[in-house]
Amino acid sequence: MIAAQYRWNNHHVDQPSAEAQALAQASQISPIVAQILINRGKTTPDAVQAFLQPGPEQLHDALLLHDMQKGITRIEDAIAAEQQITIYGDYDADGVTSTAIMYETLTMLGAQVNYYIPNRFTDGYGPNVAAFKKLIAAGTQLFVTVDNGVAGNEAIAAANEAGVDVVVTDHHELPQELPAAYAIIHPRFPGAEYPFGGLSGAGVAFKVAQALREEIPQDLLDLAAIGTVADLVPLVDENRVLVYFGLKLLQQDERPGLQALIKEAGIHPEEITEQSIGFGLAPRLNALGRLGDASPAVELLTTLDESQAQTLAHQTEQENRRRQDLVAQISTAALAQAEDADHRDRLALIISGHDWHEGVLGIVASKVVEQTGKPTLVVNVNAEGRAKGSGRSVEAFNLFEALDGHRDLMTAFGGHHMAVGLTVPAENLTALADALDQEAANQHLADQGPSELTVAATLAVPAATMNLYHELAQLAPFGTDNAQPLFAFAPEQVTGVKAIGKTGDHLKFQLQTGTTRLNAIAFGAGKQADELTQADHVAVLGTLEDNVWQGRHSLQVMVKDLSAQAPTVVVERTNRLHQAMFTQPGTYVFFHENVYRQLADHLPDTATALLYSGQPLTPLAADSPVYLVDCPDLTADLTTVVTQLQPARITAYLYQKESLSRLGLPTRSQYAKLFKFVATHQHVDVGHQLTQLSTFIQIPRTQLIFMIQVFFECGFVSIAHGIMDGVTQPDHKDLTAAPSYQLRQQQMQTEEDLLTCPPAALTQRLQGLMDRK
Known part of the structure; x- marks a missing residue:
């Protein structure tokens, strides 16, 4: 049996309401799309028009952001005074695109500017005191942080003490005690009037560029789109505009670095979507920071040298492949550990290993959560006995809250509901595991059941058409708070099941109802191929995708969840x-x-x-x-x-053993042969000489046994102690009245039935x- 990993909450958009029907007619869209939009709060033609047709007029006034005017005035003063400005960035995809946006903007304005990307392993996240002091000693006179800074109290205080101002541009959760920065440009600053709080770090950097340039910086939309998609911020409101137009720019991008990276990723530029960013470009940009220095990512995004771009893109691709190999190796060990005797009965998991690269442990934790449905911490234990790693959770379990009360067992800890980072003495791992299990019990995790997924509708296989796909594509770009619609399918049968990929990690099959077939792909589910082949009552949940192969388009389902019963x-x-x-x-x-x-x-x-x-x-x-x-x-x-x-x-x-239907009932001539034989032969030892008799009268042995039984029941022969004799002048009887004859007819009917x-x-x-x- 294959159990579903999620609870499916079906919204039945294939049965649109009267309101949806009216909205569809007024907006000239399909009723299904109208129902989805109503479910997402778009209930008027104007709201629908604004959502389906994003425009630059939907971008908000950048000066509404808290401290924006103060921040750009300080930057402009630094440019005018030829002060050295250092952009202090971050090592993930949002951080490097934010850095590139700010660097290109200040360079265009004539600033004396450089950038610094902290190292995940030596500097950590956010402003670092030692790094700030080193940069100040090298001549920095103004810091502009991007995608970080609101938690950099100590480093910013050190900068202030040295007489260096810091302009913070950030989007992360604001701590109770804010740093004493010269300006804090943040979309969710308390009391500020900015109408949209969901910007990414790249989005905030884009707004700073908009304010500095006093225009929409269209040339930076590609970078803003990458950072926005990569950071999983809500793809609504202003973010939807940035990504919508950023994707159009990416499809014809002239940046040598992005051109080279897109080629290395095997992406066709004209087919770039938000998925191309999320699964193609962002992981490659993230790989550099996960494994070492992320500065080459900013060089890649900003270089004008095609040769350097190709070199950096190839370096990025190699690092991404190394990251993939590390994730695969560690995930195999982690998943095996999750199922061993010490872990399989726990509600939440702490998985530990030695010589595991700490930069990929968050990805590994996510994979364990996907496979087990359990909140999971994955840590590396070094030679000094320090365990450091990352944790990922499920919606039903607040991982930060669960660990927050056990800081005495850890030396460093931070995070939020769904993800944490921590450092803990290895000797405390068992105690922490027990505490985590108790917290899972306290939060009643076992009673919560699987997480819920919103299902647009259950579709019959023939109802999944390219026309429906194109109607749904109007809702793109998809992401957080604007999820791609999920559809459930209950096909009559599943065919063509096979594991694919170099190591059979993925699953490919076809959903079939009647004569209609629909291809389906389930990544990471290759091990379920045998079960799916034998299963009954298969249900599939996934998104409709346009699969392009050698220029030909076909519809397929990208499987999100799957259930199947063992055959009854x-x-x-x-x-x-x-x-x-x-x-x-x-x-x-x-x-x-x-x-x-x-x-x-x-x-x-x-x-x-x-x-x-x-x-x-x-x-x-x-x-x-x-x-x-x-x-x-x-x-x-x-x-x-x-x-x-x-x-x-x-x-x-x-x-x-033998098919009676294939043998058939004896013919009239066969009965005549046997009747003639018994009339002329007495004392036949049928108990021992049946095979010889079969050969002699040329009637198959099985058939002959049946005929003799029929003759016996009709009184045509007598049989005693295996000796058969013909009966002289027997009564006339219909052979079909013999019980054996009637049984044979019933047996033949049973064969036909069964x-x-x-x-x-x-x-x-x-x-x-x-x-x-």
Whole structure:
């Protein structure tokens, strides 16, 4: 069985309300799209128009941001005075694009400017006292932070003491005690009037550029789009405008660095979407900072030298591949640890290892959470006994809150609901694991069940069309708070199941209803190929995507979640029995005594042999499987057995050595041959000479046995102690009245019902009998 990882909350947008129908007509969109927009708070034609047709007029006045005027005035003064300005950035994709935006803006304005990207492992996140002092000693007279700074109290105080101002541009959560910066430009500053608080670091840097240049800096939209998508901020309001137009610029980008990076990533520029950023460009930019120095990422984004761009893009690609290899290696070890005896029964996990690269542990933690559904910390333990790493959580568990009360066990800790970073003495890991488990119990994590996903609708496979895809594409770009619509599918069958990828990590299959097929891809689910092949009642949840291969477009489902039941009926009809069929616990039903006697003593101790004799049967215990060993003479007998036993699962071997239907009923000429023989031969030893008799009169042995039985029942022959004699002047009787003849007709009908019918028909028959409970 494949269990769904999420709860599916179906909104049934395929059944639009009257309000949606009216909005669709007024806005000239499909009712499905209208219903989705209503569900997302867009209920008027004007709101729909503004959402579907983003425009530059939707960008807010940059001067509304807190301290914006004060901050840009200080920057302009520094430019005029030819002061050395240092942009203090961050090492992730949002941080390096923010740095590039600010660097290009100040360079364009004639500033004497450089930038500094802190090292994740030596400087840590945000303003670093030692780094600030070193930069001041090198001549920095003004700091402008991007994508960081609101928590840099100590470093900013050190700068102030040295007579150096700091202009903070940031978007992270504001601490209770703010730093004494010259200006703090932040979209969610308390009491400020800025109308949208969801900007990324790159978005804030873009607004500073807008204020400094007194125009919308269209040439920076590509960088703003990358930072916005990479940082998973809400893709609504101003962010939607930045990404919408940023994607258009990326599709024809003239930056040598981005051109080279796009090529290294194997992306066709004209097909760039927000997914190209999220899964292609952002991970590559992040890789540099995860593994070492992220400064080359800013060089890549800002260089005008094509040769340098190609060199830096190739370096970035190599680092990304190294990052992927590290993630794969550590994830394999981490997932194995998650399932061992010390971890599998815990509600939350602490996974530890040695010589694990600390820059990728957050990604590994996410993979463990995806596989197990459990909040997970992944840490590396160094030679000095220090464990350092990252944690990821699920919606139902506040990881920051769970660990916040146990700071005595840690030497460093920070984060939020879904993600944390921490350092802890290795000797405290067991105590921390126990504390985390107790916190999971306190938050009733076990009772929460899986996280919920919003499902747009359940679609029949034929309803998934390119036309629907294009209608939904109007809602793009997709991201946080504007999720790509998820659709559930319940196909009649799943075909073409196979694991793909170099190591079979991914799953490819087709959803089929009637003659319509729809390709589906499930990343990371390759191990489920065998289960899916054998499963019944498959349900698939995913997004509709346009798959382009060699210039041809086709629709496919990108699978987000999957469920499938183990088959309740397995048809394995056979004319040969072997030991492997009789190794599992359950009830093995026999319809013929000779087969029962041969096999009953060879079943495992956990199995029961039942010879059906026509007597009423007692229903089995719940979850009990039944194995139908041999084929009954009457279809009605199978019906009775299944309906009375009420099994949870059925495996139908329905063994029959020889097909009676293929043999057929004897012909008139065959009966005449036998009648002539018994009239002229007496004392025939049919007990020992049946094979010779079969050869002599040229009638197959099985058929001959049946004919002799019919003759015996009609009184045409007598048989005593294996000796057959013809009866002189027997009464005239119709052969079809013989019990054996009638039984043979019934057996042939049973074969047609159970043995020669298509497997799907037999499965449906047995499933129907089970459903009568």
